[in-house]
Amino acid sequence: MFQLDLTSHRSIYQQVVDNFKELIMTEALPAGSRLPSVRELSRLLSVNPNTVQKAYRELERAGFVHTASGRGTFVSEKTKILPDPARIETLRQEIRSAYSALKYSGLSPEEAKAIVLEIIEEEG
Amino acid sequence: MFQLDLTSHRSIYQQVVDNFKELIMTEALPAGSRLPSVRELSRLLSVNPNTVQKAYRELERAGFVHTASGRGTFVSEKTKILPDPARIETLRQEIRSAYSALKYSGLSPEEAKAIVLEIIEEEG
Amino acid sequence: MFQLDLTSHRSIYQQVVDNFKELIMTEALPAGSRLPSVRELSRLLSVNPNTVQKAYRELERAGFVHTASGRGTFVSEKTKILPDPARIETLRQEIRSAYSALKYSGLSPEEAKAIVLEIIEEEG
Amino acid sequence: MFQLDLTSHRSIYQQVVDNFKELIMTEALPAGSRLPSVRELSRLLSVNPNTVQKAYRELERAGFVHTASGRGTFVSEKTKILPDPARIETLRQEIRSAYSALKYSGLSPEEAKAIVLEIIEEEG
DNA sequence: GTGGTCTAGACCACT
């Protein structure tokens, strides 16, 4: 499915969340398709089922999937997501803050800009 | 001196570090000038002295300042400042993550891009 | 602080969430005030710290509180909450569905209405 | 017959139960009429036969239908239908919880009330 | 001290 980087400082459940977001946004996992069960994925990744469940719960909160006890976890239709101004403002500030920190981490302003533009390119 | 955002999930010591980096890079604090003492700053910001201490250690480690026992902490010459790859990678991932979230907050990819580009414009 | 109903079918963490929502909405816990620490509350209620933390996480997600590692969990300003149309539509359908079920659970339509109106009265 | 919402967190068997209760109370299914067989309905709804079976058992327990082995499941006379206090309490709490959430979605109390009253109007 | 993450393993309702 995907690989975890156990040496990373990013938490395991966050890596699982991000990997699935990527798979869903690229439609490698199309709407309606079923994610591996909590137990199945926990075996595949050799992590605790609770960790996988935490990731799935976060994905549901973010509107990427919906879960049904006894049936499984499924990719949601994209159409359900509507803009939430408060959430967007929070994200805007996070980016602004990180970008500001980047510019003053020993990089030239041009290098800082380049990093952000690169992210935009990659992510599309 | 500067403001902390106590509601942010960025740690306080990291905010202190980033603020000083910015002040030093912009030469608002020129080379050779003295930083507030740990006690003084901890009072000003209403945070634990340990937190300020940790920030100063990090600034010294990164080459922004040097401390002289009993006299204080001083801004180093610019030449010593080198980028910290780990810190930059962390910031890159924060931006990537927030940008990704932005695209899945109901915004079109174009709107998401526009928000980021706007930030770059404002911040310079 | 408040009592749990261990005989209830509502999960413990959900009860904790609802109790705090009530305390915050009535301003018994004003904006900026600190919630008990995870460990403290878990001792008070005789439940596992993880259960309390799950509740606190949910409260943060809903915008009622903000947490800061090493400092605590604090009641957020109300002003941060903006309407999210998708969320509201979901809730509207939940109520519609439950109300419909109520009307066909052996109650007269008048009794069903009375129950809902009573909830509105209680909750204000 | 009726539609299921597979993305809902309400369990499937409960949705089947509620739909039949509605059909029976409104006499869309008059007393004496025959419900689809378990197999037939499970095919129609694309759900597990066990799930339909459980719903039918619940309907019988609540007095809405009676089963005659080998012949099928039939709608009972209305007089047998009694309210189920536990089910009603569950629904009451669902409504209370959703209503409470509504008030903390950025709506004014008046707007929240208006939404609920509108549902009551529509549903009668 | 604080919250955050994780493991190990249990029990439950639902499919």
Place this chain on the structure above:
DNA sequence: GTGGTCTAGACCACA
């Protein structure tokens, strides 16, 4: 089988 909840207890970074 599925997801959901909970306990017990560990380790971490941060204040």
